[in-house]
Structures are given as C-alpha cells and as structure tokens.
Amino acid sequence: MASISEWYAEKNVLITGATGFMGKVLVEKLLRSCPKVNAIYILVRPKAGQSMQERVQDMMTCKISEHDLVLQLFDRVREDNPEFHQKVIPISSELTQPGLAISPEDVQKLTSCIDIIFHCAATIRFDEPLKHALQLNVIATQQLLSLALQMQHLHAFIHISTAYANCNRRHIDEVIYPPPVEPKKLIDSLEWMDDSIVCDITPRLIGDRPNTYTFTKALAESIIQQESHKLNIGIIRPSIVGASWQEPFPGWIDNFNGPSGVFIAAGKGILRTMRASNDAVADLIPVDVVVNLTLAAGWYTSIHKPKTPLVYNCTTGGINPFHWGEIEHHVMSSFKRNPLEQAFRRPNANITSNYLMYQYWILVSHKFPAFIYDLVLRLSGQKPQMMRIFNRLHKAISLLEYFSSQDWVWKSDNMHMLMGELSPEDRKTYNFDIRQLNWPEYIENYCIGTKKYVLNEDMSDIPAARQHLRKLRNIRYTFNTVLLVFIWRVFIARSQMARNIWYFVVSLCFKFLSYFRASSTLSQ
Structure with a gap:
C-alpha cells in the first residue's frame, strides 16, 4: 500500500x-x-465586517506569540513552500442555511473534484439551545452527506464525533449505538415549535445525557449510519481535546475552551476549588493525536473501503490513564514555576467530590474574596467586576462536573488495528500512540502554552511574575496576622477561659521551640 503522504x-x-x-x-x-x-x-x-478571504488570511497568519521567534502557526509549512496558501481554497458556506448556503457554482466544483471529506465543524458549547445544536451538529451533517453523495470521486467521509456521544453508558464499544430518538422525526417535530417550548422539553428529550452537545452528537452518528451503505465512512471519537503534544509546537492551544480556561483561571489564582473526583480519570487527548489519527483513518478508509463505518475511540483512559488529582498537582506546580502575569492570588486549588465541602470552599475562597475586592472597587469609584467573573467561572466549571466526577471504559481495538497497519515511517510522521505520552511533561507544556499562545505573555517576564507572587504571599500573611489580632481583641481577650486556653497553647509552642533549639545545639 502507498504511504499516507x-x-x-x-x-x-x-x-x-x-x-x-x-x-x-x-x-x-x-x-x-x-x-x-x-x-x-x-x-x-463570512462574518460581519470581515470577508471570507480575510478570515482565511487571519487563519494563515494567526500569531503564536508576539514575543517569540516563531510567530506563525504555519511557519514550518511556509519554510518548505512559501506559496502554500494557494492550495487552500475557501468556499463560502453557512451551516445553518439550506444546502449549507453553497452556491451552485461551488457545488459543481466540489462534486467534480473532491476525493475525501473531513467533517470537523460543530458547536462544542455544552449549554447550546437544542434547536441550534440540532441545526449545527445534525442537520448540517445531514446536508453535507447529501453533498457527498453527489461527489463523483469521493473515497472517504471522515466524521469527527466525541467519545461522550454515548456517555450515558459506562462501557463504550467502537460501534454506533441506536439513537435516543429518531433524528428525522425530532427535526420535523421541533421545526414548528416555539423556542420557549423547546427549552421546556429539552431535559426530557436528552434524558440521561448531560447536555445538548452529547445528545446531538449521538444523533449525528445515527444520521451517518443511515448513509453508510452508500459511502466509505470513518468516525473519530476524541475525548477532551487539549493542547498539542508535539505538533505544530508542544503545548500549542489557541482558545479558552474546556480545560484551557480552567487551567488559566487556576493559574491566575481565581479558581480555588472545583468539584471533581481526585481518582477519576481525566481523559485529555492532545489535538495532534486526534489529527494524526484522523489523517490515518482517511487513508485506511479510502484504501480498504470497509463495509460498515469504522469507529475509533480516541481516548487515553484505558491505555495511559491520568487522574484529576494528578492534574491539579501538576498544574499548580507548573504555574508556581512559570507564573502568569498579574495573578489575582497565588495558584492553589482544592478538588473535592463532596458537595458540602465544595460549597464551603466556594463561599470562603471565591465569593467572600470577590465581595471584598468589589467593595474596594466601589469605594474607589470603579465598577465592580470580580463577582461577575466568579459567577461566569462557576457556570463554566459546573458544565464540566459531569465529566470530572466519573469514569468510562472505552474500547480502542480499531485504534490499535490502524496503528498496526502503518509503516514504521508513518508511525513516526502520524504518531497517535499515546502510550508514549509523558503526562507531567505534557501538563507542563500545556500550562506554558496557555501563557504563551492564549494570553500572549512574554516568557522573559517570568521573574517579575514570580516577584508578584511573593508580594501576594506577603499580603496574605499580613492579612492573616491582622485577622488573628482582631479575633484576639474581640473574642479571646474578653474571656478568662479563652485566655487560659490561649496561654496554654502558646506555652506549649514555646516549650517545643526551646526543646528543638536545645536538641539542635547538642547535636552540633
């Protein structure tokens, strides 16, 4: 067989x-x-105020960091082929419109020349209204399949789904499960309904799935299966997609979605607690692993033309597990070594699965400091903002609780089979063997990536950021001392029994220090 390239x-x-x-x-x-x-x-x-060509140009010249030598995502491609952008041809389209709003001329062009389709488009918002999620994740997939059926030279249709499409199950095989409802009937039923009615019935429709994203992704797989006898289809199911492992750069990330926003909030000292199970597997998957598997699956599907769609569970939990408690430790350690600029507090997070403890930490570590900070802003004539930031943060992390509090078992036979089909050279070029992934190193690069590529912070400013953390530590010590004196003056100094207990504790401390000092002197 020919190599992938x-x-x-x-x-x-x-x-x-x-x-x-x-x-x-x-x-x-x-x-x-x-x-x-x-x-x-x-x-x-096309977006308002920005043409289709301008959006593509922005994509091709997207900055990594204005401070680093490597400024552009596509610089490695540009070195080999300065005219690479000529190979990227934009087609005006709108996924929410009939026929994807592709012009007849473009339809004719695509149907006459396309060899393979990679369908990556979707809304990944967990709280997307059902109608909109259905339009983007299901109806758009249905219309793209209709376009694919017209293509004269199509070898394969590769669909990017999610490992959580069937998260209502604990053991997930590499198969397409029966849909929770018949997709076409649901589309027809919701078409005439008012948005408020759809919102009211959404919880009953999605059933034991946590959100509209996982629900509509399951429906999209069912839509694809219905056309599987006419097309060569592969389905990639990644878990929680995170920063790159190796390519295009270690730790590359360009958004606040998923764990990236949580990491940044923790690094800034804003996020101090999160409801999760320390022992639950955090099924992160690097984006370049997903991309390498996708390209390899496109090659394999095109050559072997499997009779039924091959599903690839692209996950790490069953092969190279890493837990939320371990992630918390490594994220905090990384941001203390490489702190973010202008942190609100020193990085220090507490993960708990206990609801009452979580509410306690929310009150003590989030709401109370936010109230004090906003009060200072009001007194200084500024607009309060911290409570609003914390409310948005709480909403975001509440959407992740379902995935950070439990485990799943994914079968990965097709992923291993595909790896065995690759030549030694292709295994290096299109590496998706996550057994080689070193988690502490990956998390370190991930945190640095959020600093460099999302926040555009200069790595040379790390000494100043460390100095800022030391200043925050001194402020905390001063505040704790003042609070202790206040408690003494208000409560302890007025009670004889409290004073006796206080003096007893202090005398014990002095005795311990004297004993320790004497032991040190004798040992010398």
Missing part, C-alpha cells in the same frame, strides 16, 4: 470547521506532511 498526493480535500482549533491543526498537518496534496477546500462562514 503518497496517498494524499494530488488529492483534493474538503474540510469543514477549518477555522476552529482542531481544523487549523488538521490543515497545517496536511500541508506539512503531505506537500503534494493538490488542494484543500475549506467551508468558511
């Missing part, structure tokens, strides 16, 4: 969601590892 040579590829996090990495990797690919067509939604 040889197979993609002279091929025309269609990618949806190319301007998103995973889509950008997929485009970059395809251009770099398959330099002979003929063209990459990407569906792009």
Whole structure:
C-alpha cells in the first residue's frame, strides 16, 4: 500500500470547521506532511465586517506569540513552500442555511473534484439551545452527506464525533449505538415549535445525557449510519481535546475552551476549588493525536473501503490513564514555576467530590474574596467586576462536573488495528500512540502554552511574575496576622477561659521551640 503522504498526493480535500482549533491543526498537518496534496477546500462562514478571504488570511497568519521567534502557526509549512496558501481554497458556506448556503457554482466544483471529506465543524458549547445544536451538529451533517453523495470521486467521509456521544453508558464499544430518538422525526417535530417550548422539553428529550452537545452528537452518528451503505465512512471519537503534544509546537492551544480556561483561571489564582473526583480519570487527548489519527483513518478508509463505518475511540483512559488529582498537582506546580502575569492570588486549588465541602470552599475562597475586592472597587469609584467573573467561572466549571466526577471504559481495538497497519515511517510522521505520552511533561507544556499562545505573555517576564507572587504571599500573611489580632481583641481577650486556653497553647509552642533549639545545639 502507498504511504499516507503518497496517498494524499494530488488529492483534493474538503474540510469543514477549518477555522476552529482542531481544523487549523488538521490543515497545517496536511500541508506539512503531505506537500503534494493538490488542494484543500475549506467551508468558511463570512462574518460581519470581515470577508471570507480575510478570515482565511487571519487563519494563515494567526500569531503564536508576539514575543517569540516563531510567530506563525504555519511557519514550518511556509519554510518548505512559501506559496502554500494557494492550495487552500475557501468556499463560502453557512451551516445553518439550506444546502449549507453553497452556491451552485461551488457545488459543481466540489462534486467534480473532491476525493475525501473531513467533517470537523460543530458547536462544542455544552449549554447550546437544542434547536441550534440540532441545526449545527445534525442537520448540517445531514446536508453535507447529501453533498457527498453527489461527489463523483469521493473515497472517504471522515466524521469527527466525541467519545461522550454515548456517555450515558459506562462501557463504550467502537460501534454506533441506536439513537435516543429518531433524528428525522425530532427535526420535523421541533421545526414548528416555539423556542420557549423547546427549552421546556429539552431535559426530557436528552434524558440521561448531560447536555445538548452529547445528545446531538449521538444523533449525528445515527444520521451517518443511515448513509453508510452508500459511502466509505470513518468516525473519530476524541475525548477532551487539549493542547498539542508535539505538533505544530508542544503545548500549542489557541482558545479558552474546556480545560484551557480552567487551567488559566487556576493559574491566575481565581479558581480555588472545583468539584471533581481526585481518582477519576481525566481523559485529555492532545489535538495532534486526534489529527494524526484522523489523517490515518482517511487513508485506511479510502484504501480498504470497509463495509460498515469504522469507529475509533480516541481516548487515553484505558491505555495511559491520568487522574484529576494528578492534574491539579501538576498544574499548580507548573504555574508556581512559570507564573502568569498579574495573578489575582497565588495558584492553589482544592478538588473535592463532596458537595458540602465544595460549597464551603466556594463561599470562603471565591465569593467572600470577590465581595471584598468589589467593595474596594466601589469605594474607589470603579465598577465592580470580580463577582461577575466568579459567577461566569462557576457556570463554566459546573458544565464540566459531569465529566470530572466519573469514569468510562472505552474500547480502542480499531485504534490499535490502524496503528498496526502503518509503516514504521508513518508511525513516526502520524504518531497517535499515546502510550508514549509523558503526562507531567505534557501538563507542563500545556500550562506554558496557555501563557504563551492564549494570553500572549512574554516568557522573559517570568521573574517579575514570580516577584508578584511573593508580594501576594506577603499580603496574605499580613492579612492573616491582622485577622488573628482582631479575633484576639474581640473574642479571646474578653474571656478568662479563652485566655487560659490561649496561654496554654502558646506555652506549649514555646516549650517545643526551646526543646528543638536545645536538641539542635547538642547535636552540633
């Protein structure tokens, strides 16, 4: 069989969601590892005040950090081929419109030349209204399949789903499960309903799934299965997609979604507690692992043409597990070594699965400091903001509780099978063997990545950031001392019994210190 890069040579590829996090990495990797690919067509939604061409240009020149030598995501591609952007062809499209709002001319162009489709586009918001999530994740997939059926040279249709599409099960095989409801009937039923009615019935519709995202992703898989006898289909199910492991740069991330926002909030000292199980597996998967598996699956599906869709559970928990308690430890350690600029407090988080303890820490570590901080802002004539920030943070972490408090068992036979089909060279170029992943090193790079690539902070300013943390530590010690004196004056000094207890404790401390000092002197 031809190698992966040889197979993609002279091929025309269609990618949806190319301007998103995973889509950008997929485009970059395809251009770099398959330099002979003929063209990459990407569906792009024009935005108000920004044309389609301008959005693509922004994607091609997206900055990594204005302080580093490597400034652009596509610099490695540009070194090999300065004219690489000519291979990326934008197609105006809108996923919420009939026919994806693709013009007849573009439909004719795509149907006559496309060899493989990578469908990455989706809404990843957990709290998306059901109608909108259904439109983006299910109906858009349905319409893209209709377009694919018209393509004359299509070899494969690769769909990016999620490992949590069937999170109502504890053991998840690499199969497409029966849908919770018939997708087409649901689409027809919701079409005439008012948004308020849909909102009211959403909890009953999604049943034992936690949100509309996982619900609609399960429906999309069912839609795909219905067309599987007409197309060669592969489905990739990544778990929680995080920063890159190796490519395009270690720790590369460009958004606040998922764990990235939580890491930054913890690094800034804003997030001090999170409801999660320390022993639950944190099934993070690096974005470049997902992209490498996706490209390999496209190659394998095109060559072998499996009779039924092959599903790939792209997860780490069953192969190289890492737990939320371990992540908390390494994130805090990393941000103390490489602190973020202008931190609100020193990084220090407390993970608990106990609801009452969680509410206690929310009150003591979040709401009370936010109230004090906003009070100071009001007295100084400024607009209060910290309580609003904490409320948004609490809403965000509450959406993650379902996934950080329990475990799943994913079968990964197809992932291992595909790895065995690759040549030694392709295994290096398209590495998705997460047994090689060193978690402490990955988390360190992830945290540094949020600092460099999301917050655009200069690594040379780390000494100043460390000095700021020391200042925050001194402020905390001063505050604790003042609080202790206040408690003494108000409570202890007025009670003879409290004074006796206080003097007894202090005398014990002095005796212990005297004994320790004497022991040290004798040992010398």
